[in-house]
Amino acid sequence: MKYKTLPVALIQERAIIDQGAGNADANLTLIEQRVAEAARQGAKLVLLQEIHNGPYFCQHESVDEFDLAEPIPGPSTDRLGKLAQQHGVVLVSSLFERRAAGLYHNTAVVHEADGSMAGKYRKMHIPDDPGFYEKFYFTPGDLGFEPIDTSVGRLGVLVCWDQWYPEAARLMALAGAEVLLYPTAIGFDPDDDQAEKNRQRDAWVITHRGHAVANGLPVLSCNRVGHEPSPLGASGVDFWGNSHVLGPQGEFLAEAGSEPEILMAEVDMQRSEDVRRIWPFLRDRRIDAYDDLLKRYRD
Template sequence: MTSTLKVSAVQQPCNKDRQSNLDYSIAKIEEAAASGSDLVVLPELHLGPYFCQIEDTNHFNLAQSIPGPTTYMLCEIAKKRRIVIVSTIFEKRAPGLYHNTAVVIDKDGSIAGKYRKMHIPDDPGFSENYYFTPGDLGFKPIQTSIGKLGVLICWDQWFPEAARLMALAGADLLIYPTAIGWDMDDTPEERQRQLDAWVTIQRAHAVANGIPVISCNRIGFEYAPDAEPDSGKGINFWGNSFIAGPQGEILTSANCSEEKLLQGTIDRVRTEQVRQVWPYLRDRRIDQYGDLTRRFID
């Protein structure tokens, strides 16, 4: 493997039909490959609007198998353009059994591996627990031709345990496909606090584990499927995708609304040097962490 890795993330709206959204994603994959990227990351569930705002059995019809129609297309593009792709798909595993699944496709067009979202939120506007079964593949990096990718999904990004376990299993970088936004009833001050917390926690994962982070979010306002026209009911996805180095330093970022192909270069040698200077893995007191497996210490 080369000492540097050129990576990209696609910040895009996902509020159109499946084919239009997929066409947009593919166009950005092509752009990333043409500029020499080794890896491109797409937002969480980029094939359509965020259907989890409400509970509706009809939405289960959006799910597809893996491999399936979308992965077949993405595998073809990956092989043609010699680029690694991270896509997130509503996976139909069996009747009545569905997952929110990240698929990693290698440069040869093969499916290198999958990650099924482990932490499933159940909040107003984010009724994912209705649709998704918690993942059962563990926190295991996916081996590719460019290294081990520690892929996690959205709500997973708030849990330091998930990032740490990926790092301990040898991940070369952490990747967070995301669909997160603001409740329009929140004040501007609260929205800013939420955004700041989101950026901070992910940069902290880079710092605490000494590895780069790619965070890829969607953008745009999406009405709730049951909302009346012009009601304002929905989610404004806040974008702000970024790529950070192993000390949490921002290599490139986007704002809250722009359609953008983010690109950055990761220096593997520097990542190793950072870990040598800040040896968190060496100094961990693993003999004292047993209580982490408890829900709460009374």
């Protein structure tokens, strides 16, 4: 472990959605500016939000949106790798991957501080809900829950909908992840009343705090912000932001609001050892009694 205390930055942004075919270039230019600023503030690990190259296109089902996908490695990974190298940061990005004709993934890519690609993770859990029609676009990941080794530590990278599944966080922890990271795109239906909006946002935060506590690990979750209209003429999505950095007891180290922000925090990378000694959840797991977890449901 290189850093006892790791300076991190989460780039919480409002997507540029009015540039037509230039969406990716405009958003990557904005990301370059934000990463440069984060590096000036001392960040060594930078996390971007889910599908950061443009709007959240999964609000509808259209074959034309597949034109946004690109290979990995490809133009965006080349540009992001150079960005990581320029500023000496480990950079976690989120891209629409074209693996082959008709085969696409929602893929997080980790760029090492020297510009090389340290690894990638393909989103395993794919939602299909009103306004979040991801099953039309994304094939479930096939790389498993494998942490990615970097110069700042072993990163357990997961993506958005994965955040609701304790099994995903646990498997990353069992494979030696030292920190859990979630690029995400989650928000309200603008037509919901405020009480429902609060319940949804609180549930999202509680889930991440639970992963931190249950696994004794810091958690970084980076969400997008701003209203994005629906191509179907529906109400669209108000992405709520509230990106956050948690310690291994679920404590808030930093939390963003609902506007664009570079969220900075210092993560004590040795604290997990201390926490796991007083809360030895991995020691006390009854692995002899968990076979039914492999069932869809216990009838």
